[in-house]
Amino acid sequence: MEQLPSTVIATTTPRPIHMIKDGPDTYLVDVESGEILNQQQPLQPVRKRDLRRCNDVGVTTPWPALARDAEELTAALEPFDWWQDKLHVDTRKVLGLLDAGLNDRAVRTFHQLAKGLAGRNVWFGSIEELRSSLQTSKRALERALADLEKFGLIARKHQGRHWPLRITLHPWYAWRGDLTLREPTLQAWTFRSANSGGQHSLQPTDHGTE
DSSP: OOOOOOOOOOOOOOOOEEEEEETTEEEEEETTTOOBTTOSSOOOOOOOOOGGGOTTTTTTOOOGGGOOSHHHHHHHHTTTOTTTTOEEEOHHHHHHHHHTTOOHHHHHHHHHHHHTOSBBTEEEEOHHHHHHHHTOOHHHHHHHHHHHHHTTSEEEEOOOTTSOEEEEEOTTTEEESOGGGHHHHHHHHHHHHHHTTOOSOOOOOOOOOO
16 A cells, blocks of 8 residues: 655644725735735835926925925925924933023023924924913013023024014024934034124033934
């Protein structure tokens, strides 16, 4: 009698599977590994946009420096910055301003501005909105802003009654978006302070990096 080949029966533990619906398609995903088990075509890697194919870039795209409110700044940054939602505020650096001689009222004001950046190192709003968020008086807020200007931490630009106040912050302390774009802004800020004669008394010290 012919001997049949032996058969090895493998014992496997079932993998937890999650079903995901994406329009007409259904995907089975291994919960532990994240592997798509029934993927028919390989997923395409996410790549940055090829600006050469963006017809509006360089024609109707505004310059960020010319933005008059948060919406215009977002429109100016969108084709170039894919990390606009990423806010970089190092609390250790901000608290270090106290050691540099800045009063606590001005530090609180600077931190509030930093948390509300619309893009890069730019804040848009009104004095009343800022006063309300800080729960302070208008007079105290004006003193705090004056102190921040004296220390070279902010620059204010009044744009008239129809546009919000524009405040730019020292980019070393606060930034929103792609960090590779911060370096030229930081250099420009430093050169501007040097050209003004270095009148402010604050010299940033390293309290940690991002």
